[in-house]
Amino acid sequence: MIEIADTVKKAREIISGWKKQGLTVGLVPTMGYLHDGHMSLVRKAREENDKVVVSVFVNPMQFSPNEDLEQYPRDFEADTKLCSENGVDLILHPVPEEMYPEGFCSFVDMTGPTAELCGKSRPIHFRGVCTIVNKLFNIASPDRAYFGQKDAQQLAVIKRMVKDLNMPVEIIGCPIVRESDGLARSSRNKYLSAEERKAALILSKSIFLGKEMADNGEKDARKICQEMRKLIETEPLARIDYVEAVDFTNIQKVDTIDGETLFAIAVYIGKTRLIDNFIVQAKS
Numbered sequence: 349m350i351e352i353a354d355t356v357k358k359a360r361e362i363i364s365g366w367k368k369q370g371l372t373v374g375l376v377p378t379m380g381y382l383h384d385g386h387m388s389l390v391r392k393a394r395e396e397n398d399k400v401v402v403s404v405f406v407n408p409m410q411f412s413p414n415e416d417l418e419q420y421p422r423d424f425e426a427d428t429k430l431c432s433e434n435g436v437d438l439i440l441h442p443v444p445e446e447m448y449p450e451g452f453c454s455f456v457d458m459t460g461p462t463a464e465l466c467g468k469s470r471p472i473h474f475r476g477v478c479t480i481v482n483k484l485f486n487i488a489s490p491d492r493a494y495f496g497q498k499d500a501q502q503l504a505v506i507k508r509m510v511k512d513l514n515m516p517v518e519i520i521g522c523p524i525v526r527e528s529d530g531l532a533r534s535s536r537n538k539y540l541s542a543e544e545r546k547a548a549l550i551l552s553k554s555i556f557l558g559k560e561m562a563d564n565g566e567k568d569a570r571k572i573c574q575e576m577r578k579l580i581e582t583e584p585l586a587r588i589d590y591v592e593a594v595d596f597t598n599i600q601k602v603d604t605i606d607g608e609t610l611f612a613i614a615v616y617i618g619k620t621r622l623i624d625n626f627i628v629q630a631k632s
């Protein structure tokens with residue numbers, strides 16, 4: 349039977365009980381409005397741990413004032429049902445007032461991998477992400493934590509934070525889950541009108557084009573980005589935020605495919621900002 353902790357105290361009581369029995373804990377941090385992308389993380393966590401915790405928390409600290417915090421979709425009942433069906437043991441569902449009490453003034457900040465891509469267009473975003481993930485780790489004491497490659501820069505940032513700050517948790521990255529027509533699954537897809545939903549396919553189409561070029565031996569990352577950009581620009585409802593190639597570990601721009609290279613895009617479809625990416629490994 350799934351348990352729900354809406355306070356830190358309750359979550360700690362349940363998790364420390366498990367730890368006393370020597371059980372391992374896998375954590376899947378989310379902002380809710382769960383879909384099969386999130387559940388792929390849950391299934392992986394289920395395979396590798398005795399207990400699985402999903403946190404459902406729309407983290408105000410990672411949204412700028414002009415972003416979609418208020419509209420961000422929420423459906424805790426549906427989330428609970430999905431978690432229950434997928435064998436989650438505990439949902440951590442704290443309120444913002446407990447996570448950020450009056451006087452809150454401690455943050456986890458990072459330079460380096462947060463400077464490019466989403467860090468450029470969302471300057472306070474990763475400070476909010478690192479701070480909340482740190483808090484969730486302190487509350488849930490997970491042995492492993494699961495993050496999607498869908499948010500590839502976030503995955504690189506969290507890996508770096510854990511390494512730099514000696515956090516005793518293993519970070520596991522999981523592949524992107526897509527709709528049958530290719531669109532990467534995202535809670536934000538709910539914002540799209542029928543017409544925008546069709547237009548949004550330009551993201552995955554450009555990802556598949558770029559990947560095909562790389563698979564066929566193209567090493568010039570700028571050329572690949574240029575072709576991806578050209579394709580996206582054929583869609584009248586699309587407005588590019590960025591199309592970039594970076595080193596997947598340090599998220600610094602690269603001109604040539606070398607080591608693990610991340611091709612990442614952020615594109616507005618109408619007012620909705622969507623992201624997608626692929627990673628290629630340079631052939632030796």
Ligand code: AMP
Nearest residue numbers: 378379380385495496498499524525533
């Ligand atoms: P979110 O609720 O959007 O903050 O996402 C929570 C976690 O689920 C993050 O680690 C995301 O990268 C991951 N995630 C979201 N969508 C997908 C997807 N389509 N495929 C794989 N992982 C995903």
